[in-house]
Amino acid sequence: MEVFQAIKQRRAVKHYHADAEMPAEDFDKIMSAVILSPTSYNIQHWRFVRVTDKEQRNKVKSAAWGQAQVADASELVILCADINAWNDRPERYVINSPQETQDMLLPMMDAFYNGKEQIQRDEAMRSCGIAAQTMMLAAKELGYDTCPMVGFDREELARLIRLPQGYVIAMMIAIGTAEKSAHPRGGQLPLNEVLAENYF
Known part of the structure; x- marks a missing residue:
């Protein structure tokens, strides 16, 4: 699938075939693309929780106010981030860079x-957010649909996944085989309403 086609066809799908399974190689292919997503200073803040246990899925569904896609989709990934990653052995993020680049970037990162x-x-x-878009487009490329979600009780979800101190939950994404297509786009703003040149 062409990138522009994947962008156009990607929609937030709410209804999935509950019995559809994703082959391990497809999940690995999606996640291998996701970790190529850009991050500032190459910090790679993201941490991903893949929820595979059915009982845990149902608990997460309850924390998401009963939204069916949480339990029905083939995969559910919770996107979290380590807020303090910038200060966690930062030399790892520049290890393959020339020494002069490392000497410049590490103090810059701290500052x-x-x-x-x-x-x-x-x-x-x-x-x-960047990783999420990569995930959704990679899934679309492989023929899957997705649903990015922020509708959940953050405190309860954090408890369920044992979110470490200093981490945040950004969103979760359901991935699977659509049972019903998404509704037509609700109302796309025209480009000239959202694009300014040089200043507002």
Whole structure:
């Protein structure tokens, strides 16, 4: 599938064939693409929780106010982020760079994030958003549909997945074989309403 076609066809699908299974190689292919997503300073904030246990899926479904796709989709991935990844052995993120690049980037990284909690959180959430789009387009390329979700009790979900201190939950994505197509787009704003040139 062409990239533009995948972008156009990707929709938030709510209804999935509950008995459809995703081959392991397809899941691995999707996730191998996801971890190529760009992150600031190559920090790779994202951490992914794949929920495979049926009982756990049902608990997560309850935390998501009963939304069927949580339990019915072939795969459910919770996208989390380590807010403090910038300060967790940062030399890992530049290890393959020339020494002069490492010597420049490591102090820059510290100066950019240190003591700036809002920027740390914003950056982690941005990284998850980029990874989410990669995940959905890679899934579409392989013939799967997806549903990005933010409708859930964050505290309960954090408890269920044992979210570590210093981490946030960005969203979760259901991936599977659609049982029913998504509704037509609700109302696409025209490009000239959302695109400005040089300034608003």
